[in-house]
Structures are given as structure tokens and as C-alpha cells.
Amino acid sequence: MRVCLKGGRVVDPTQSLDGRRDLLIEQDRVAAIAPQIEAGEARIIDLTGKAVLPGFIDLHVHLREPGFEDKETIASGTAAAVAGGITAVAAMPNTEPPVDSAAVAALIKEKAAATGFCRVYPIGTLSRGRSGAEPADFTSLYGAGVRAFSDDGAPVVDSRLFRQILQLLACFPDTVAIAHSEDLSLAGEGLIHEGAVSKKLGLPAIPEVAETVAVARDILLAEAAGARLHLAHLSTAGSVELLAWAKRRGLPVTAEVTPHHLLLTSEEICRSGAQAKVNPPLRTADDCRALLEALRTGLIDIIATDHAPHRAFEKAAGLRAAPCGIAGLETAVPLLLSELVGTGRLSLPDLVKAYSCRPAELLGLEGGSLRPGAPADIVVIDLEAAGIIEPQNFYSRARQSPFAGRPYRGRPVMTIVGGKIKMEQGVVHGKKD
Ligand code: DOR
DSSP states (O other): OEEEEEEEEEEEGGGTEEEEEEEEEETTEEEEEESOOOOTTSEEEEOTTOEEEEOEEEEEEOOOTTTOTTTOOHHHHHHHHHHTTEEEEEEOSOSSSOSOSHHHHHHHHHHHHHHOSSEEEEOBOSBGGGOSSSBOOHHHHHHTTOOEEOOTTSOOOOHHHHHHHHHHHTTSTTOEEEEOOOOHHHHTTOOEESSHHHHHHTOOEEOTHHHHHHHHHHHHHHHHHTOOEEEOSOOOHHHHHHHHHHHHTTOOEEEEEOHHHHHOOTTHHHHHGGGGOOSSOOOOHHHHHHHHHHHHHTSSOEEOOOBOOOOHHHHTSOTTTSOOOBOOTTTHHHHHIIIIITTTSSOHHHHHIIIIIHHHHHHTOSOSOOSTTSBOOEEEEEEEEEEEOOGGGOSSSOOOOTTTTOEEEEEEEEEEETTEEEEETTEETTOOO
């Protein structure tokens, strides 16, 4: 199969490329990229006026399968991904059973191959059963191809155990520990960020220091163990300062930020209630500014959604009872295009760097580039297409969002994975329910 994407604005920071090009796909790979390609009998797709980017790669996604298929499945979560312009996801291991053995990792890969719409990379747990009591079986997980490990949803509370885990991981090449940096004793029973809004509403709250103290611990333990560390979902300006400190020291520490921590503050709780309940909590406008500045300068390496789907009735149970989490796969790209790229706060090449090139580099994945020979994982963007966020139309089983009703300008209109068109004009090919 040969397909020629003609006349689009191709943006690929790995080739310092931002200009009108034709792109030829042969089978599952990018075959050529040039100002003008004579495509012969290839299928020609005219993309004049559209942007052509390496597919987005989201390293923080909860697919919930196995165990919580009522919230999401590999099929529904990956359909949501391609609907959102995302061609690969790393799946968090807080499933049931958790991904703490080669068998569960293999099951996810098989399920993804059979029912998935995009590439899926299982993340393994740090501790066996996510119990926080002993290390996971890294030899088995590594043998199954797992390179990233996390107990996300919870930290490894016991510092002595986390140190031991990091020491073990340091012995396996190309692995990274992904830290959910949270001091549970400081977070307590908190529901939202500790500040003006929690005081106004009289709600138990989570102070900034519940994150920063844990970020500092995790950096120091990783340094002592000589392990690579990736800090998940940073939410505070203080964490950014600690990250800067680690990087100045030359430590192999990287970090991510979510669209909701960039775009929403704790005020959102007053409008959206439990739809805006998330862990770590939404913080202040100053935190949003610090996170965006760190993303712009590359201090924060990547964007990741922390797509955390829950059922509608669970999120409707009120602020105290509702679980934490926001479904982000279908809103990330339209929101980032409208609110950051469209407002001149982040360039399109920098968005591609943070949500495609760097994530691929971080986990050593193919993708994140449109160089000839790279997999044909591609997203086509219409920067002018306007609409509003409509969760009732999500492919994700979680059809709710604090961004419901937000207008946007710019959305993905085609997603190609391994040379195959998976989404066109918002419609996922082959998705039945
Ligand atoms: O809000 C969150 N939801 N934060 C996490 O760390 C876990 C996630 C989930 O699994 O629902």
C-alpha cells in the first residue's frame, strides 16, 4: 500500500522541518518526504492547509484492562487515543491484576494487538502487586519488554524499599522509574489543593508540600541509586524548582505535565465539582504559569494526559466519594492547540517536541519522527477547525470532563498508525460501540 500525503505543512523537529512537503507512506513506514513527490499509483490525499505531524505519544494513560473494564478497555481507550490524534500510549499498571509479571504484560500486548487502535506499551509496577511491600519481579517484566515501572496512583511510601527498587532498576539498561510523588501523610484526607478555595469551601485539602517533599525524596533516592527517574504529573511551582535543581546537577531526571495542570486551577472545583477532582489536585494560577514556562523551556520534558477514566455514576457521587481522575485523551490536542499554540504561548514545533519526539526518546520507542524509515505514525491537524468539547461523543467510556463545553480551534482530523488510517474527521475506523 502506498499513500501520498500531499501539500501539508509538515512539522518535524527531529529534522528541523516546518514547511510544505509531500510525504510518501509505503506499507507501514515513511518512505520519502520532499517538496514534490511523483506518487505514481499511490493513493493521494490532499492536505493543503493542514498540518502533518508525527503522531502524539502519551506516556501516562490508564486503560483499566484487565480488571476495570467497566471504566475503560484497551479497545475503548485506544479508540479514544486515535480519536485524539495519539498513535501510541504507555499504559499504567494499576489494573487488576496489576502489571507485576511477564504474564500480565503479555496479556495486555496480546489484547492490544487484537482489539487496540494504537500502539500500547505496558508499564510494570515498582512493587509486587503495587503493595509497597517488596520489589516487583523486574527480571520477568524486563524479559517481557517492559522498560518503565510505576506504582502510579500511589507512591512507594517506604523510602528504604524505594531505594532498594531504584538500586535494582539501575542494573537493567534503558529502564526508568516513574514516580507518583506524593507524601500520603501530608496529603491526608485532602480533596483539593490547600489554599483560598479549600478555605472558602471548608474542605480538607492537600498542601503543595505533599508533592514537593516527595519530589525531593524521589530525586535524592534516584541519585543515590544511580537510577533514571521520571516525575509524573508535576503540579506545583516548587516541584519545577526541584526538577531544575536535579537537572543542574546532571541527574537523569525527567518530568511530565498534564493539560489539566497547565490549564485549570483549583477554582475549577467550584464550577465542575468532582469532574475536576484529580490527584495531584489542580493548583493555583502561579503554578500553571510556572509549569507552562518549564514546558516552554524544555525543563519539563513532556506532556502526558494521565487519562484516568471513571464511570459517570462514580464521578457523580459528590466531591468526597468520587474517585480522582480526568479523561484526557480526546481533549488534550484540541485544548493544547487552542489555548497554548493558538494564543502564541507554545509553538507548534514545541508542542510536537513535548508530546511526540521527547516521549519517544524517553522510552526508546520508535515514532516521534517522520524521517524516512520511521513508522508511519502520523497525525493530521486542522488548525482552523472549531468546535466545543462534547464528552457525550467521546470514544472513551468516561464520557465526562471538566472541559465540557469549552470552545476550541484546532483538532486532529486524521490519525495514521503503522501506515493505516485509524481516524478520519473524528470517526474511528472499525470501532463498533
Ligand atoms: O487522578 C488520578 N487518577 N491520579 C492518579 O495518580 C491515578 C489516577 C487513576 O488511576 O484514577
